[in-house]
Amino acid sequence: MPAFTFRLEGLDGRPADPPVLNAAVPDWKVGDEIFLGGRRTLRVVGMRAGVGDDDPVLVVDVDEPEPDTV
Secondary structure (H helix, E strand, O other), X not given: OOOEEEEEEOOOOOEEEEEEEEEOOOOOOOOOEEXXXXXXXXXXXXXEOXXXXXXXXXXXXXXXXXXXXX
């Protein structure tokens, strides 16, 4: 199955964690969520097309889970 590669950037313009996403589909849109496993999620808040040979960029906001309180 072919993969599409996207660079991931945070709201501050720095690379997100992880900095790259390989996805089976190319049609991410604002509001989509990228589930990273566990309870970590990235929400797509913006997109930029790649320039030249650069991969397209998804600007993401990290949805960190609240720490468990016991």
